[in-house]
Amino acid sequence: MYISFGKRVIAWLIDALVIQFILQVFLIGFLNFRSLYYDFLLSQRDWMDVNLEEIGGIFESGFFFKFAAVLGILLSWLYYAAMESSRLQATVGKLAIGGVVVGEMNERISFGKASGRFFGKIVSSLILYIGYLMVAFTEHRQGLHDKMAKAYVVDKEHLAAYRTTMQKQMEDVVKVG
Structure with a gap:
């Protein structure tokens, strides 16, 4: 029922490619x-008092790399x-390997x-x-981050079968009661 370490590595690789693609577009x-912006400033400097060195500071490579790092974290989190x-x-990535993330009661x-x-x-x-x-190595194939969030990565088909079985059992209980 729980997704193996190997499959989760494959999912992570796929997700890394997706995030990199989105980041590159941005x-x-x-x-x-x-x-x-620079072209505009250059075209306007004849009649505007523009100091390109002062204005260009926000586009220096140091800023760009910091911007890219922050954007990468934000995009990853939102994704x-x-x-x-x-x-x-x-x-x-998880869809590609047939996995879904659920809570303790198999809920979204x-x-x-x-x-x-x-x-x-x-x-x-x-922590390395x-x-x-x-x-x-854990019984439910949970990483530390899964344990912290009380979440599991499970096989989608097994989850659907489990939910169907639970639904039938609930219907039987209602019929008896």
Whole structure:
């Protein structure tokens, strides 16, 4: 029922590619904006008192790399939290391996819980990635970030079968009662 460590690695690789693609689109847009902005300033400097060195400070490479890092974290957080708390209950990578993220009662997790799970990944990373390696050795295939958020990554088909069985059992209880 729980997704294995190997499959989760494959899902992570797919998600990393998706996030990189989205990040590159944003950064290319930013660079194009920067280029258009400089072109505009250069075209206006004859009649405007423009100090390109002062204005250009926000577009220096140091700023660009900080901007890219912050944007990468924000995009990653929104991607993981929004996808895992959506009706899909999974990111593109998890969908590709047939997995979904659920809470303790096999319910869809909230955006807040998905956010906690995402930021818990920072803790999983800081301790030499041991928080991720836990997936290979724990009973329910949970990483530290999963345990912190009280979440599980489970096989979508097994979950559907489990929910159908539980629904039938509930119907039987109602009929008897």
